[in-house]
Amino acid sequence: MGDAFQKPEIKAARKRTKERPMIRDYVFDPRYLDLGKGRKYLIQTHGCQANEADTEHIEGILDQAGFISTQVVEEADLILVNTCAVRENAENKVFGEIGRLKQYTYNNPDLIIGICGCMSQEEVVVEKLMRVHPHVKLILGTHNFDRILDYIHKIDQSHKRVIEVFSTEGDIIERLPTQRKSHVKAWVNIMYGCDEFCTYCIVPYTRGKERSRPFDAIISEVETLIQMGYQEITLLGQNVNAYGLDLPEKGISFAFLLETLRQMPIPRIRFTTSHPKDFSREIVQVLGKGGNLMPAIHLPVQSGSDAILKRMNRKYTKDSYLRLVQDIYAHIPSVSLTTDIIVGFPGETEADFSETLDLVRQARFEGAYTFIYSPRSGTPAALFPDDILYEVKKERLYTLNHLVNEGFLRGNQRFVHHNVDVLVEGRSKSNQDKFTGYTPHNKLVNFASDQDIIGKIIPVQIIEAKTWSLIGVVDHESN
Numbered sequence: 106m107g108d109a110f111q112k113p114e115i116k117a118a119r120k121r122t123k124e125r126p127m128i129r130d131y132v133f134d135p136r137y138l139d140l141g142k143g144r145k146y147l148i149q150t151h152g153c154q155a156n157e158a159d160t161e162h163i164e165g166i167l168d169q170a171g172f173i174s175t176q177v178v179e180e181a182d183l184i185l186v187n188t189c190a191v192r193e194n195a196e197n198k199v200f201g202e203i204g205r206l207k208q209y210t211y212n213n214p215d216l217i218i219g220i221c222g223c224m225s226q227e228e229v230v231v232e233k234l235m236r237v238h239p240h241v242k243l244i245l246g247t248h249n250f251d252r253i254l255d256y257i258h259k260i261d262q263s264h265k266r267v268i269e270v271f272s273t274e275g276d277i278i279e280r281l282p283t284q285r286k287s288h289v290k291a292w293v294n295i296m297y298g299c300d301e302f303c304t305y306c307i308v309p310y311t312r313g314k315e316r317s318r319p320f321d322a323i324i325s326e327v328e329t330l331i332q333m334g335y336q337e338i339t340l341l342g343q344n345v346n347a348y349g350l351d352l353p354e355k356g357i358s359f360a361f362l363l364e365t366l367r368q369m370p371i372p373r374i375r376f377t378t379s380h381p382k383d384f385s386r387e388i389v390q391v392l393g394k395g396g397n398l399m400p401a402i403h404l405p406v407q408s409g410s411d412a413i414l415k416r417m418n419r420k421y422t423k424d425s426y427l428r429l430v431q432d433i434y435a436h437i438p439s440v441s442l443t444t445d446i447i448v449g450f451p452g453e454t455e456a457d458f459s460e461t462l463d464l465v466r467q468a469r470f471e472g473a474y475t476f477i478y479s480p481r482s483g484t485p486a487a488l489f490p491d492d493i494l495y496e497v498k499k500e501r502l503y504t505l506n507h508l509v510n511e512g513f514l515r516g517n518q519r520f521v522h523h524n525v526d527v528l529v530e531g532r533s534k535s536n537q538d539k540f541t542g543y544t545p546h547n548k549l550v551n552f553a554s555d556q557d558i559i560g561k562i563i564p565v566q567i568i569e570a571k572t573w574s575l576i577g578v579v580d581h582e583s584n
């Protein structure tokens with residue numbers, strides 16, 4: 106065929122070096138000023154906030170080259186699927202979607218269908234795409250989406266497929282253009298990659314080595330967001346608690362970053378995701394100062410069994426996790442804690458699962474994302490004998506969800522008859538007079554108003570708690 110493809114290799118992705126990544130600014134190539142002229146793009150985003158943030162950058166880059174965004178598939182000249190590799194069912198959904206997209210190439214032979222994100226970083230996926238889905242014209246990974254205009258240009262010239270995925274991370278790129286989806290709240294990456302290598306998880310392979318962004322770059326991004334009128338930022342990283350550990354400067358830590366941001370005029374600060382092992386006392390103490398640091402913490406526990414935690418390579422025990430939780434409650438008494446839990450990890454016994462249920466009760470979670478373990482090719486756990494019947498896994502998930510939902514409702518009920526500040530994000534899809542927004546504790550509130558209050562933080566009286574949301578009325582007295 107003569108095409109030069111660069112495919113990912115899981116073995117190379119496992120490697121870690123001590124070298125600091127280069128930091129460079131994104132530079133728009135003026136040759137591409139008209140690349141998107143008369144062309145429309147559509148990006149479908151799956152998975153976590155890291156993907157959502159990447160999509161906003163890709164859209165920013167495409168906009169600079171004159172592409173126009175569309176939500177209508179038939180109109181699109183470029184369809185990009187930003188994929189998630191964390192579980193097999195997420196991947197199957199994407200494969201289904203890619204199959205369905207083929208029909209749009211019949212009317213528009215110049216349509217470019219592309220795949221980016223974490224699935225592109227998997228050897229097995231790229232091979233399958235090449236074999237089974239030749240209508241996919243572009244495959245690029247998480248480390249090189251900044252080069253998307255080069256790839257589109259190459260396809261325009263050659264009419265051939267372009268596959269370029271780097272197995273290991275490259276530079277940290279600053280000043281990426283960003284087309285933010287919301288004018289109210291914004292993502293701010295503080296670090297990339299993950300060095301934890303939990304045995305079930307593909308992320309350290311798809312997103313590379315842990316790299317912290319320079320402290321000043323983060324602060325100046327937040328300053329810009331404040332000037333633009335943003336009300337809330339969410340600091341992003343696979344393990345935000347490890348922020349700064351890889352930086353050459355001494356004394357820069359996640360606690361220091363939070364302390365600095367706490368003194369800036371941004372009304373709300375959130376962060377995700379935390380690894381319990383790196384959640385230091387300093388972080389708990391800073392969060393205890395409150396103010397714009399929101400009292401809602403997502404603290405993935407994964408399991409309550411020490412034996413399973415060990416085989417997951419989580420580096421903490423049920424006891425040490427619960428001690429951290431107690432410390433958090435002591436410093437932030439009203440905090441709303443949420444978590445992630447995996448059931449059916451290889452070798453999980455009924456006794457192990459009971460430990461998880463016990464931990465959920467003791468930690469008083471007010472929400473959890475719960476999953477059945479999904480083996481990921483290339484990870485250590487994929488080689489562990491999967492000895493649990495699927496029926497048993499489903500049963501455990503059902504039992505766990507029941508308990509988790511009780512916590513969800515309890516967490517919502519504690520705000521009934523209270524006045525809470527709601528950051529209004531938009532109108533309800535089903536009723537134009539209804540608005541939706543979130544409280545400091547990250548509770549979803551629906552309420553009616555005859556004024557346009559989007560983007561404002563307003564006091565709302567809570568009158569009813571449902572499992573997933575709160576119903577409120579605008580408190581005109583204090584408005």
Ligand code: 5AD
Pocket residue numbers: 191192305306307405407445446447476477478479480481
């Ligand atoms: N199977 C099931 N769940 C997983 N997660 C990560 N990898 C897997 C896997 N192989 C879950 C973890 C993590 C969340 C983002 O996804 O709970 O915290």
Ligand code: SF4
Pocket residue numbers: 299300301302303306307308309343344380
């Ligand atoms: Fe995956 Fe563990 Fe890293 Fe989270 S901390 S991204 S679960 S390897």
